[in-house]
Amino acid sequence: MINCHSASRLISKSREYPLPLLKRFSLFIHLKACDACHNFLRHVEIFSRVAKNPEDSNQDIDEAMKMRILNHLRHHQNTPPNHL
Amino acid sequence: MPNAEETKTINPEKWIDSHGKILFRYAMAHLQNEALAEDCVQDTLVAALEHSHSFNGESSELTWLTGILKHKIIDIYRKRHRITYENEFCTDENADNTDNFFDQSGHWVNAPADWGDPLKLAEKKAFRQVFETCLKKMPASLALLFSCRESLEMNTEEICNTLGITTVNSRIMLYRARLHLQGCIQTNWGLSSEIQT
Numbered sequence: 001m002i003n004c005h006s007a008s009r010l011i012s013k014s015r016e017y018p019l020p021l022l023k024r025f026s027l028f029i030h031l032k033a034c035d036a037c038h039n040f041l042r043h044v045e046i047f048s049r050v051a052k053n054p055e056d057s058n059q060d061i062d063e064a065m066k067m068r069i070l071n072h073l074r075h076h077q078n079t080p081p082n083h084l
Numbered sequence: 085m086p087n088a089e090e091t092k093t094i095n096p097e098k099w100i101d102s103h104g105k106i107l108f109r110y111a112m113a114h115l116q117n118e119a120l121a122e123d124c125v126q127d128t129l130v131a132a133l134e135h136s137h138s139f140n141g142e143s144s145e146l147t148w149l150t151g152i153l154k155h156k157i158i159d160i161y162r163k164r165h166r167i168t169y170e171n172e173f174c175t176d177e178n179a180d181n182t183d184n185f186f187d188q189s190g191h192w193v194n195a196p197a198d199w200g201d202p203l204k205l206a207e208k209k210a211f212r213q214v215f216e217t218c219l220k221k222m223p224a225s226l227a228l229l230f231s232c233r234e235s236l237e238m239n240t241e242e243i244c245n246t247l248g249i250t251t252v253n254s255r256i257m258l259y260r261a262r263l264h265l266q267g268c269i270q271t272n273w274g275l276s277s278e279i280q281t
Binding site: 006043060068 | 096105129133195199206215237240255263265
């Protein structure tokens with residue numbers, strides 16, 4: 001049976017690509033018997049969830065900001081692209 | 085002079101009206117700073133203007149703009165973590181240095197404990213704070229890579245192109261980042277949950 005070091009590596013890899021069948025099976029067997037790695041699997045999912053959904057701010061783009069950006073863009077648009 | 089078709093496509097005012105809100109919220113969520121988020125949206129639209137010829141209409145306008153915005157956010161992450169374009173990443177060939185998390189027989193040194201319901205945990209403010217702190221504590225290149233992968237939801241190909249690392253290296257480094265988070269949060273989460281009311 002694979003040890004925790006290998007199992008945790010497979011857990012991380014499984015977030016990136018579908019593991020080959022044999023590796024998936026050996027991980028499955030390990031997880032059946034190992035609470036620590038089972039917890040790590042759950043934690044890795046939590047990390048992903050927390051990172052993906054940062055706290056939504058209430059701040060929104062306002063009219064003043066819109067105008068500032070728009071003016072900047074117009075200025076930029078009207079400047080001929082005179083790259084050296 | 086732009087031809088009629090191009091003029092029709094390039095309409096910054098329409099961009100701001102249709103997508104400004106979503107782009108700004110996206111930038112705010114990942115930068116937590118209003119001024120930086122505004123700059124980011126502005127730089128995104130300037131870049132979009134300059135490269136409007138590269139918009140081929142295959143993806144939606146919003147997807148295209150969000151793609152540019154992600155790169156602007158990564159630039160700010162880089163500055164935050166003081167990572168230059170040239171170094172940091174390519175030098176990490178021996179990245180599989182995860183030995184200190186495991187003993188010689190491959191068992192956890194500090195076994196991941198049961199932290200409780202994942203869904204509830206992810207919503208807890210205190211947990212988020214510990215998470216953010218731990219992300220800042222880990223080596224900068226790992227934190228940047230982790231943010232690109234998990235926050236900006238870039239795929240392996242995008243990550244490799246943007247950061248100039250190999251697929252193998254990115255997977256090893258993501259593994260290390262996750263181990264760092266596991267260890268750091270495990271050490272600090274208990275403490276902050278006691279403080280929490």
